[in-house]
Amino acid sequence: MSPLELASAGDRARAKAAVVAYYDFVWRVLRRHGLSSDEADDTTQEVFAVLATKISFVGPGAEKAYLFQTAGRLAANVRRRRARLPAQAGDEELDAHPDPRPTPESLADANEQWSLLDALLARLPDEQRSVFILCELETMTASEVAVMLDVPPGTVASRLRRARTLLLAWMEEVAADTRKDER
Incomplete structure (x- = not known):
């Protein structure tokens, strides 16, 4: 059973609303904390999974702050894990932020x-x-x-x-x- 299936209807609604409202914010925060685009994609989902399990402990209106703090902690975990792994050839990532016609x-x-x-x-x-x-x-x-x-x-x-x-x-x-x- 997923964390959202165990939560109350109100908590489920708050968690879903947080995903809609803050998904891009969390992704950008993770990128600015040094994660690659792929790492940010995966970790963004992890951040919202943590929120889903803890939503009943997060005060109404404090979701953004909770997500920011959780993102910072999870980004640090990813950076530590990455530092322990041997470097792979081709790890440089070309993150382009494209124009409409770049x-x-x-x-x-x-x-x-x-x-x-x-x-x-x-x-x-x-x-x-x-x-x-x-x-x-x-x-x-x-x-x-x-x-x-x-x-x-x-x-x-x-x-x-x-x-x-x-x-x-x-x-x-x-x-x-x-x-x-x-x-």
């Missing part, structure tokens, strides 16, 4: 930019990465993030400020290296 050059540029963002985000500590993802990539307000992560708004602001500072410094390093390579 050219090969635009696809290559977009892939390079997304890969760079993923690499830079992976260098951030988890707490700063979470705040940066929610504020900058998911365009949530600091107040919303504070509620979601259950931290004071000042903590959100300081983590975001530190994440921006680190990312800016790293981007400047990458730009300097690129200029040096072009000479």
Whole structure:
């Protein structure tokens, strides 16, 4: 019997509504936590399976925060598992974020930019990465993030400020290296 079959009708409805409302959000969060597209696809389903088993313990209206926290934990598990596996030839993934009519050059540029963002985000500590993802990539307000992560708004602001500072410094390093390579 599936977890949703054991839940009450109200819990089933809440779980289904959460899937409809937050599926894309969870997938994007997993990608920003360093998972490949394939890993994000699988782990998104796992996140919602966890929600289905725990929905009765999640307060109404707290589903998004619960999903974000669950996604972060499961992404960390996937990264740990991946680190223990031997590297396979061809593991590099070309994640294209296509235009309606992409050219090969635009696809290559977009892939390079997304890969760079993923690499830079992976260098951030988890707490700063979470705040940066929610504020900058998911365009949530600091107040919303504070509620979601259950931290004071000042903590959100300081983590975001530190994440921006680190990312800016790293981007400047990458730009300097690129200029040096072009000479």
